[in-house]
Amino acid sequence: MSSTSTTTATVDVASGHYTQLDGLRGAAILMVIVFHFALMHTGFRGADPGFFLQLAQVGWMGVDLFFVLSGFLITGILSSTRTQKHYFRNFLGRRFLRIWPLYYLSLLLLLVVMPLVMTKVPTELAGMQGKQAWFWLYATNWLFALEGGFSRTSGGYFWSLAVEEQFYLVWPFVVYALTDRSLLRVSVGLLCVSLISRVLLSNFGVGTGTLYNMTFTHLDGLAVGSCLSICLRSPALTARVTRALPWAAAAALAGLLAVRLADHHFFFWGRHMAEYGYTLIVVLFGALLVRVARGQTTQGLNRLLTTRFMTLCGKYSYALYLVHVPVASVVFPVMYRALRNHLPLIGYDGAFLVAAFAAFAVSWALAAASWFLIEKRILTLKRYFDSSAAPTVRHAPMPRPLET
Numbered sequence: 308m309s310s311t312s313t314t315t316a317t318v319d320v321a322s323g324h325y326t327q328l329d330g331l332r333g334a335a336i337l338m339v340i341v342f343h344f345a346l347m348h349t350g351f352r353g354a355d356p357g358f359f360l361q362l363a364q365v366g367w368m369g370v371d372l373f374f375v376l377s378g379f380l381i382t383g384i385l386s387s388t389r390t391q392k393h394y395f396r397n398f399l400g401r402r403f404l405r406i407w408p409l410y411y412l413s414l415l416l417l418l419v420v421m422p423l424v425m426t427k428v429p430t431e432l433a434g435m436q437g438k439q440a441w442f443w444l445y446a447t448n449w450l451f452a453l454e455g456g457f458s459r460t461s462g463g464y465f466w467s468l469a470v471e472e473q474f475y476l477v478w479p480f481v482v483y484a485l486t487d488r489s490l491l492r493v494s495v496g497l498l499c500v501s502l503i504s505r506v507l508l509s510n511f512g513v514g515t516g517t518l519y520n521m522t523f524t525h526l527d528g529l530a531v532g533s534c535l536s537i538c539l540r541s542p543a544l545t546a547r548v549t550r551a552l553p554w555a556a557a558a559a560l561a562g563l564l565a566v567r568l569a570d571h572h573f574f575f576w577g578r579h580m581a582e583y584g585y586t587l588i589v590v591l592f593g594a595l596l597v598r599v600a601r602g603q604t605t606q607g608l609n610r611l612l613t614t615r616f617m618t619l620c621g622k623y624s625y626a627l628y629l630v631h632v633p634v635a636s637v638v639f640p641v642m643y644r645a646l647r648n649h650l651p652l653i654g655y656d657g658a659f660l661v662a663a664f665a666a667f668a669v670s671w672a673l674a675a676a677s678w679f680l681i682e683k684r685i686l687t688l689k690r691y692f693d694s695s696a697a698p699t700v701r702h703a704p705m706p707r708p709l710e711t
Contacts, residue, residue: 326618327599327609328621329617329618329622330599330612330614331376331621333617333618333621333624334620335370339366339367340670341363342364342369345363347635347659347662348659349655352574361573364572364574368592370467371585374467374527374528375535375589375596376596377471377532378533378535379536380536381474381475382494383540384398385479396692397693398692399479400692404685404686404688405625408682409681409682412681417435417462418439431636432461434461435461438450438460447465447468448470449469451516456515456517456519470522470529473522481493490537491534494534495530497526498586501585502527502583504524505518505524506583518581518582519575519576527586528585530589531589531592532589535593535596535597539597539600549597552594556591559590559591559594562584563584565579619675623671626674627674630670631666634666634669642658642662643658646658646661
């Protein structure tokens with residue numbers, strides 16, 4: 308029996324743009340938004356939050372899905388271009404154009420413009436102002452690590468952007484200096500460092516809020532994404548990964564269920580989640596990413612990830628991430644006040660849902676405006692940092708049926 312399956316088909320992310328990965332990025336931002344909006348619900352952290360709020364507890368994992376995607380895509384691009392002229396200039400220039408303008412515009416509005424025009428600066432905003440150097444320097448994750456979590460200073464959602472920026476500044480030099488084989492070893496090593504560091508530090512009494520925020524204790528997703536990017540460039544390693552990941556994913560899922568039983572919830576601040584859960588989560592996401600990148604998802608999932616809504620969520624994900632928390636902090640109180648007289652009819656949960664949909668609609672409108680008025684225009688400057696032909700836009704290849 309012969310076959311033409313895609314078992315050993317490789318994936319080169321530098322030579323193509325896969326719409327399914329946009330959909331996966333869209334899923335990540337929706338998870339994060341659901342989690343942050345659910346934090347506004349009075350029963351979210353209660354003893355019996357109900358099924359839907361318990362489901363929302365996993366939304367924070369969307370950040371780790373972002374990390375896996377970043378490690379996968381960035382390592383793939385760097386590995387494919389490391390021998391080209393102006394390697395460092397092109398990569399860093401393109402990254403800065405994608406990230407810095409919107410990031411610093413957000414800080415400018417939050418920390419400079421709003422305090423100037425507001426008659427009374429909210430306590431949360433004043434707290435950020437007093438520690439704004441951490442935000443301007445992309446070091447907020449270390450601020451929250453020192454403070455043991457997000458309860459003392461607002462703007463906690465900036466922590467992941469700081470981790471990614473630190474990765475972008477260091478990783479090009481690592482990739483340039485190493486072969487793919489050595490880079491794979493380093494990536495596996497970083498995964499082990501993150502896991503072992505959390506277990507050891509937790510047993511020495513370091514709090515879970517600190518473990519969540521420190522760069523070297525939260526490299527799991529970036530490391531797994533990097534490993535997979537390297538493996539999928541090699542037919543032999545692709546075959547091994549394809550065989551091993553289903554078993555690894557099943558073991559990771561079983562491990563997460565054990566973590567849930569031990570911590571009694573799925574929040575990131577649970578001790579067992581902090582020690583082992585982050586690694587288990589990115590193994591699951593890594594398995595999903597491989598199937599998506601190689602076109603091996605079910606028809607239903609493939610259709611979902613390629614719907615216009617999901618791909619647009621992926622396209623607008625950066626702006627959505629930056630605006631949805633400030634928007635929610637304004638829209639939720641306004642909507643609750645507007646619906647106060649209707650509470651006997653719709654109840655608290657009904658008012659919460661209306662407020663959540665309104666906050667999402669405003670966030671979406673701002674993100675779309677950001678894309679068309681700011682991001683899209685700035686990204687045209689990438690042509691000055693282009694070392695190769697622009698990648699084509701395509702769907703991930705679908706697996707061929709076995710032939711007998």
